[in-house]
Amino acid sequence: MMWWIRLKALIIKELLAILRDPRGRLILVGPPILQLLVFSYAATLEVKNVDIVLLNQDSGAWSQELVNRIAGAPTFRSIERVGSSEALRARIDAQQAIAAVHIGPTFSRDIAAGRAADLQIILDGRRSNAAQIVAGYLNQIVNQLSADISAGRRGAGQTVIVVPRNWFNPNLIFQWFMVPNLVAAIALLIGLVVTALSIARERELGTFDQLMVSPLRTHEILIGKVIPPMIIGTFHMTIYILAAVFVFGVPLRGSLLMLYGSSIFYLLSVVGVGLFISALSMTQQQAILGAFLFMVPAMLLSGFATPIENMPDWLQPITYASPLRYFLVIVRGVFLKDLPLDEAVNNTLPLALIAFLTLAAAAWLFRRRME
Template sequence: MIARLFALVIKEFLAIWRDPRSRAVLFGPPLIQLFLFAYAATYDIENARLAVLNEDRSRESRELVARFTASRGFEPVRRLTHVRQIAPTIDRQDAMAVLHIGPTFAADLKSGNTAQVQIIVDGRRSNSALVLLGYAGEIVTGYASDMAAENDQPGPPAELVTRAWFNPQLESRWFIVPGLVGTLTLVVTTVVAGLSVARERELGTFDQLLVTPLRPLEIFVGKTVPALAIGVIEGAFIVLAAIWWFEVPLRGSHLLLALSLVLFLLSATGVGLMISAFARTQQQAIVGSFLFLMPAVILSGFATPVDNMPDFVQALTYANPLRYMLVILRGLFLQDLPGDLVVQQLWPMAIIAVVTGAVAVWLFRHRLA
């Protein structure tokens, strides 16, 4: 038995090494993933977008704002003039945090009362929000100590009041579980679609399928429907588990969520069929699928914010359907994302679905060997 197992292992190594595409898969993906992890997978937060509402406009308040803007952790992107501007700024993700200084800040400092400063962070990104709150706490604590020493006061005259929107307790589960709806369905749908044509090629039946009266577009639809159905069923199961088992609130429209999931899975199926059309064997199809899936997850914002990635890496994320789906999922679960903002994420996925589907149909027609 041991001799048979050894011979089988040698045969598999030789089969992989003799095929040029298999050799490329052995060396190409590790190098690509090395660079992707090095540049994209970072938990450091630098230049987080900060909006400032300074209702006091005194020397003391301007000095506190200057400490925030001089910090590496924050980058001022907007000056607000009214409290009503805070909600739209956070809702549309124009800023990751809002620094709010009340109109009595300097007066409270001079009178010896506690001067409160509020910072509002986007709780949909719980990990980033926790880091930003730590940065803000250090800045305010340093400012308070300096002011206490300057005014010869026994204790710090200012304290920070924090509030996280959409995820008040900053539970990581609320951040991760909605993302799993997109990530896991992407994996299953891509692999199922990727194996469909490769399996037929390996069995020698795909050429027979092409000579039937079925047109390439009909073959594409026939290959798409099973993968799409499996993905929708799994997505629905994960959504129900998120709501009933993990107790993550679903505040948005169920209809928008279903529409978004179907369109997202169509784009994933197109990618899987493209991979399957190129692959000669099921083994290559599986490896090719994971060659796409690993960068797709890294570049989606699932674990680390896209804003923290270098510009050239961010440009790659626009071709990733999971990037748009995660915005929709976290927005509908935690925020009740408005329909117009959902549409802004839907049309890029529609373009990806059309392009990948057209390429897959073209590959079917030309019978890539």
């Protein structure tokens, strides 16, 4: 029983080291909640409130019809009319508008005469992603008008109706996607920094030597360093899960038990990486910056903001090293899809492997340093 008393004392000491300072307690609770509120609303790839510029040199009815249809689309916030191509260029240059529609002087006449009427759409390629989406919206409007004109010539107006069906999230509410993502991200963010600092701080303050001359065995010290960040990580995840369900109204369709079960391995893998970085670092500064060096690619290559399948083939294998990649599948799946158990297991096994490898590497480094 001695080992348990020793271990318990160490865990309490580690928790106190983080939580004793009132500002430390505040920073562990306040910012994560602020992050949840700000980022769940900010991180959207939707394109709304679009400002566009219109240069209409045509006085006929068809250009008016086109302008009315654009103005009627909910995506566009304002349409500024300009009189010259110089003014149009100035607006796009200064990013006051993302797109410009240029209707030539013969637009209506050409349509009436059955000639192809020219229409120019100019987009700001600096923001190519949003510009492409805006181009898609504008083309849709023009195509519809084009089809209506052709149909009108034959006398029978008829169009293909596309019926959208959005599974799992019928109204495509963005927070239903973002909040479960943040559940996984916050555990990475907090877990990594807290762990990375644990050994580095002791080394910098000189208390590490005291720890080594204590009766604690190496593996006991390591377990003592692993458990507190896991408790803190679980605490944050729980707050986020509660907020997801009760504040954001995200449906929880799968098994909570499954989510927490796999979260143990996720947190272990995060803490493993953190300890590994900590064991390599001589100072707190190195530990924090090392954690960053891992965290940024781990986030970007996890499918958090952009789907992995859009990445080039040679890069996709690297994403297998990011624990976030697997846990994102589990969190999103448990919340919205009632993820089947075998899919959850398929994504938990790699987490267990990462945890094993990083913890073993950290223990080895740690032992080597002690000798």
